[in-house]
Amino acid sequence: MKLDAMRRYATTDIVDVVVIGTGAGGAPVLARLAAAGLKVVALEAGPNFDPARFAFDETLADEIYWTEERLSGGSTPEAFGANNSGTGVGGSTLHWGAFTPRADERDLRLHSETGMGVDWPLGYDDLRPFYERVEAFIGVSGPSQYPWDPGRRYPLSPVPRNGPAQVMGQACDRLGIRTADSPAAVVSGDFPQEGGALRRGCINCGYCHQGCRNGAKTSMDVTYLPHAVSNGAEIRPDCRVHGIDRDSEGRITSVIYRHDGVDHRQRCAAVYLCAGAVETPRLLLHLGLANGSGQVGRNYMGHVATQVWGTFEAEMRMNRGYPSSLISEDMVRPDDADFAGGYLMQSLGVLPVTWGNSVARGRGLWGRALTEHLNRYNHMAGIGINGETLPCDANVLVLADEVDAFGMRKARIDFGYSSNEDRLNAHATRTMTAIWEAAGATDIWVLERVAHTIGTCRMGRSGDSAVVDPHGRSFEISNLWISDGSTFPSSLAANPALTIMALALRSAEAFLGHPS
Amino acid sequence: MPNSPAPHTTIPGPCTVVCLHFLGGSAREWEPVAALLDGVARIVALDLPGFGDAAAVSGYSVAAMADHVAAGIAAADPGGRWYLAGHSMGAKVALALARRAEDGAPDLAGLAGLVLLGGSPPSPEPMSDDKRREMMEWISADAETRRRKAGEFVDQNTGSPLGEPLRTRAVEDVLRASPAAWTAWLRDGSREDWSRRIGILRMPAVVVGGTEDADLGTAAQKALTLPHLAHGRLVALDGAGHLLPLERPEAVASLIAGLASEEPLLKSEAPTVPEPYRALIESDRVNTRLRAALLARAEPDGSADRPVYLDPVELAQLRAVVDRVLPQDGTGRIDIAAQIEARLAAGTGDGWRFAKLPADGAAYRAALRTLDAAARSVHATGFLCLDGGEQDAFLQAAAAGEPLSHEVPVDGLDAEEMTLWFEDLRSDAVRIYLAHPASLARIGFSGIGAGGDDAETLPGFVRVGIGDPEPWESSALQKSSTLGETGR
Numbered sequence A: 001m002k003l004d005a006m007r008r009y010a011t012t013d014i015v016d017v018v019v020i021g022t023g024a025g026g027a028p029v030l031a032r033l034a035a036a037g038l039k040v041v042a043l044e045a046g047p048n049f050d051p052a053r054f055a056f057d058e059t060l061a062d063e064i065y066w067t068e069e070r071l072s073g074g075s076t077p078e079a080f081g082a083n084n085s086g087t088g089v090g091g092s093t094l095h096w097g098a099f100t101p102r103a104d105e106r107d108l109r110l111h112s113e114t115g116m117g118v119d120w121p122l123g124y125d126d127l128r129p130f131y132e133r134v135e136a137f138i139g140v141s142g143p144s145q146y147p148w149d150p151g152r153r154y155p156l157s158p159v160p161r162n163g164p165a166q167v168m169g170q171a172c173d174r175l176g177i178r179t180a181d182s183p184a185a186v187v188s189g190d191f192p193q194e195g196g197a198l199r200r201g202c203i204n205c206g207y208c209h210q211g212c213r214n215g216a217k218t219s220m221d222v223t224y225l226p227h228a229v230s231n232g233a234e235i236r237p238d239c240r241v242h243g244i245d246r247d248s249e250g251r252i253t254s255v256i257y258r259h260d261g262v263d264h265r266q267r268c269a270a271v272y273l274c275a276g277a278v279e280t281p282r283l284l285l286h287l288g289l290a291n292g293s294g295q296v297g298r299n300y301m302g303h304v305a306t307q308v309w310g311t312f313e314a315e316m317r318m319n320r321g322y323p324s325s326l327i328s329e330d331m332v333r334p335d336d337a338d339f340a341g342g343y344l345m346q347s348l349g350v351l352p353v354t355w356g357n358s359v360a361r362g363r364g365l366w367g368r369a370l371t372e373h374l375n376r377y378n379h380m381a382g383i384g385i386n387g388e389t390l391p392c393d394a395n396v397l398v399l400a401d402e403v404d405a406f407g408m409r410k411a412r413i414d415f416g417y418s419s420n421e422d423r424l425n426a427h428a429t430r431t432m433t434a435i436w437e438a439a440g441a442t443d444i445w446v447l448e449r450v451a452h453t454i455g456t457c458r459m460g461r462s463g464d465s466a467v468v469d470p471h472g473r474s475f476e477i478s479n480l481w482i483s484d485g486s487t488f489p490s491s492l493a494a495n496p497a498l499t500i501m502a503l504a505l506r507s508a509e510a511f512l513g514h515p516s
Numbered sequence B: 001m002p003n004s005p006a007p008h009t010t011i012p013g014p015c016t017v018v019c020l021h022f023l024g025g026s027a028r029e030w031e032p033v034a035a036l037l038d039g040v041a042r043i044v045a046l047d048l049p050g051f052g053d054a055a056a057v058s059g060y061s062v063a064a065m066a067d068h069v070a071a072g073i074a075a076a077d078p079g080g081r082w083y084l085a086g087h088s089m090g091a092k093v094a095l096a097l098a099r100r101a102e103d104g105a106p107d108l109a110g111l112a113g114l115v116l117l118g119g120s121p122p123s124p125e126p127m128s129d130d131k132r133r134e135m136m137e138w139i140s141a142d143a144e145t146r147r148r149k150a151g152e153f154v155d156q157n158t159g160s161p162l163g164e165p166l167r168t169r170a171v172e173d174v175l176r177a178s179p180a181a182w183t184a185w186l187r188d189g190s191r192e193d194w195s196r197r198i199g200i201l202r203m204p205a206v207v208v209g210g211t212e213d214a215d216l217g218t219a220a221q222k223a224l225t226l227p228h229l230a231h232g233r234l235v236a237l238d239g240a241g242h243l244l245p246l247e248r249p250e251a252v253a254s255l256i257a258g259l260a261s262e263e264p265l266l267k268s269e270a271p272t273v274p275e276p277y278r279a280l281i282e283s284d285r286v287n288t289r290l291r292a293a294l295l296a297r298a299e300p301d302g303s304a305d306r307p308v309y310l311d312p313v314e315l316a317q318l319r320a321v322v323d324r325v326l327p328q329d330g331t332g333r334i335d336i337a338a339q340i341e342a343r344l345a346a347g348t349g350d351g352w353r354f355a356k357l358p359a360d361g362a363a364y365r366a367a368l369r370t371l372d373a374a375a376r377s378v379h380a381t382g383f384l385c386l387d388g389g390e391q392d393a394f395l396q397a398a399a400a401g402e403p404l405s406h407e408v409p410v411d412g413l414d415a416e417e418m419t420l421w422f423e424d425l426r427s428d429a430v431r432i433y434l435a436h437p438a439s440l441a442r443i444g445f446s447g448i449g450a451g452g453d454d455a456e457t458l459p460g461f462v463r464v465g466i467g468d469p470e471p472w473e474s475s476a477l478q479k480s481s482t483l484g485e486t487g488r
């Protein structure tokens, strides 16, 4: 994004807030605080990209992934990098899928409903106004009637259904499963971005996960960040935070970051830590900070993100079009569930390298079986879920003994399904398989997969059992706030980023002292 | 491909072949071969330090022997294109000289190919400690023992007994060798590890092994020497032992003559990108950055001959594994293993690894050691010498989490780790494979054509539904992607 004309601050200026990380959690905070007239500086570990330079290629997109090594353990080790972790001005939204369901009301009080999982320290009504603000601002396309929330209105008409969406839609109709055009943070037509440039309508290129070249997909660098810069925020790319200074009362007085191999100190009155659900707890553990509850790093969650694939007689050419243009929320509480919570389903079109990786790694094909399967790429279509993961003691992020190039210990993440996830997964696998059978698919196979990075600095009502309060403020360090996927007490069935943005705005309002 | 030997011209008159003998031999062992090549090639056979007429010369390390030979070559002034033939110990010296030549040593300019006969490999030679000790003992024993043992030595190293006067002369050569040189080779020279220094040579090479040669026969050549030769060819001489120039002068002479008349291999071939797909890449539907990347990927792999992290034998093993995982039909091939190697050398990763595995590079090396050890334990030969089905059986066991053999080498991976590593390998291989434009064309992928340079006016796709290709997609992907087609 364009940063040449932005306002700049000296490191000796005591800015009001330093925001660490410019992804889904950091960018809305930066924009809201700048709009309120605060002096704000964002420090972003990754580079600043010109989206027009993204190239329609999976390998060239490596530049937008966080590729520093993390160690994955546990019984269902999660893949990071291209699977869920971005870097750069815009964070993971540079390569997210922009699939933007809202949280289901029931998921926020799962414990009250089922005795399992946890309740959030806030309810759907607390979130709804922020969902609406975010959806209007970033430009979410969706159906005119949302079957699972009839009152909901999306600002933009839906993007076209691609091959996988069409075939899944027909099969679901046959089975009596309701579907709808996906809510997608993709502008279906040209969209004048408030505070930013005109965003071109989606061209159906299918490369959302590799970085959208024309601004059709919402990423923070075409939405909240230009807005922030236009209101006087400074964004410093390639600045990796690795330390802080505190005064005698424990309040943070400056943030230490490395740029081009040199350490700098930005003085500040407050800090928003928005480095994502892996780097945020890693930094806190590294600095021995804000962990009186002992909760930092605990209850790490990835979504159950199993996919079912099938081969079709007709050509799907699943690379074309917005990749997940069909949704079903019918399984958020299935009638025959033997588990707590539920899952969303989406149609899937996946590009060759990512898909081939699934076939070779996940399905385990090799030899002729592999090359012959790859040759049928144009006849494939997938369905995937995003399913509830309950917080669990065994799922933790800790610091490993190995260190990275900064001398910081690497993150080690242990993740495994418990019986609730196993049962949910079995149900979802049956459902998706039935859909593909109804669609006439052959060679149906199941890809076990975990997605997203959630939890590790949970919000709650008490500093004994939570790291931050319901507005993201640290219980221990009064001028430290957290806004990113780490504060989620449970995973929710919904994909996280829209909720992260809504929580970010809500947090910023609280920071500004506005009641909400 | 950086391989650019002098342009080929038909050899005008006899070319020169510099020949290096085995441990205990001398320049004389080449006489039968030289006689057969009279008029075809000029044979310059040299005595190595401590042997033959050079028995009084010292300097027994591989490097010192190479220096000595380089001086002999300069004196012989081979001129134009010339060749190097090395037998056993002489082969290791020849490999060291070939490395110098490819690195541009002016005194070795013109070296155009290698013939390696029962060669001692660049890595330490496989020989039991008992055998080494015994040979070092009798060489300094009393005259009577020496004569008896020298005879046994010659006989043990031939597939069938040598005729006279060859046998007597061979025994005499052993007896006139300097015991110091003999011992130095057994104790040090044969154990010097030159595998990384020699790396992978690009000049054409014929690697010859006798089927009756216990230590340095075809299996050892395939496992230990061939991986160092990008353009090496293995020839087995049926029934022959270790003293090939004496046992099989006709075969050796014809292999030398054959190599000298071969076209030099210029490039390893890359897979061809079909013309319509290439036209798409060149068109303005593809942006400049992507076009440059795709065309660069379509070039043969320049790094293939210069492994940095793996040694040449490990790289050859990795190639063998990758060939089973991702068989590539047709003429050209993507050198997937070389690209994996380059990544391991660069130390770049994809953002995570299984906590149960060591760092990527260490995991790869340990996995290759495990496969090779399993091959040796089950089949008594290296992984590289197994046929595809035998290699697959080990990979199937790895995928299934079953132990590959009874004992895991101490520096290897256990069954669970092998499963995880094999998963990583499949992922690495397929991602490299599918980045290549020839693969994208084969699977019928049109996505590269979503738009050119101007981000404001990208065409993208207008048609996104089932069975509804845009006209340009159909023409760029002619004859690809039919359901049921099983590749070429």
Ligand SMILES: Cc1cc2nc3c(=O)[nH]c(=O)nc-3n(C[C@H](O)[C@H](O)[C@H](O)COP(=O)(O)OP(=O)(O)OC[C@H]3O[C@@H](n4cnc5c(N)ncnc54)[C@H](O)[C@@H]3O)c2cc1C
Pocket (backbone or CB within 6 Å): A020, A021, A022, A023, A024, A025, A026, A043, A044, A045, A046, A082, A083, A084, A085, A086, A087, A088, A089, A090, A091, A092, A093, A095, A096, A097, A098, A099, A100, A209, A239, A240, A241, A242, A274, A275, A276, A277, A279, A280, A283, A452, A453, A483, A484, A485, A486, A495, A496, A497, A498, A500
């Ligand atoms: C391929 C993919 C597809 C996805 N699809 C969807 C989807 O369709 N819908 C959905 O809701 N979600 C999706 N997600 C998830 C979504 O992108 C994330 O949940 C969301 O972006 C997380 O926001 P965050 O603020 O927690 O972290 P991030 O967006 O990851 O931002 C963290 C930022 O902090 C920076 N940072 C980290 N450490 C430091 C440091 N020490 N100093 C300075 N900066 C630092 C990072 O570089 C990064 O830019 C997807 C993710 C991926 C990768």
Ligand code: SF4
Pocket (backbone or CB within 6 Å): A186, A187, A201, A202, A203, A204, A205, A206, A207, A208, A209, A211, A212, A213, A214, A215, A216, A217, A321, A322, A323
């Ligand atoms: S499909 Fe649409 S939103 Fe996705 S990258 Fe292409 S233009 Fe952008």
